[in-house]
Amino acid sequence: MVMLVGERVPLRRDRRRTSCHVRQISMYVCHVVLQISLTDIGYAFRRDRTTVSHACHVVEDRRDDPAFDDFIASVERVVISVFGAPGGREHE
Template identity: 70%
Template sequence: MVMLASHRIQMRRDRRRTLCHIRQIAMYVCHVALQIPLYEIAAAFGRDRTTVGHACHVVEDRRDDPAFDEFVAVVERTVTSVFRSNGVLGNE
């Protein structure tokens, strides 16, 4: 079966969008759950500080969706638990 060029372009665009959303969630969790400053997250992800700030706003806005909010909450709890059990985060 021959795939049309427009379908391949759409698949690449969808993949990029998915990767962008994953990166935004990761940046958000680093900032909110781990309380890492935006400039440190930016350096770690090879992005600008304002890009990290934008990512945090995008994720925060998407948390109005209950399913997305629950997903992010689970990621936050998991990350916090892992970092706390490894002694990286202090007990709150």
Template identity: 65%
Template structure:
């Protein structure tokens, strides 16, 4: 049985990051001010790393390489996002990104090689 073509991890991570960025911009009720730019960029990257790990099942090392970060940074990002999911509105937002990523990549993810 032929396997579906897989998307390289760096490409998948760029797609997820762009999706998270676009959805953050859509959900924002105010324009991003200059002083908020760095914080917003960091939050978007953390959400994208989390979704790459949880939904696409990519390893922390692969995600770190794709984002130019260390695997421990990816682990920290996943923990931060997981902790923030106690907030219902943030949880709903991350769930929406997860559903969007699932619709793009399918339910199997790209990191599962079974």
């Protein structure tokens, strides 16, 4: 398959967008489920705490979509099963 130069840019952009979404979900789960501070998460991801806050808002807004909400809920369950809920209680 021959690709034109202009066709490579969307592929690169899609990869970057996907990695951004994965990072946002990771930040969200760290903050909401593991209750890690925005500052500490930012440090771990080499981002500012305001970027982490934005990521949490983006994920929270996307949870209005039932399929996305189910996906995030399953990720949260996996994280809780591996790391446990903070304070030994189940996350709601």
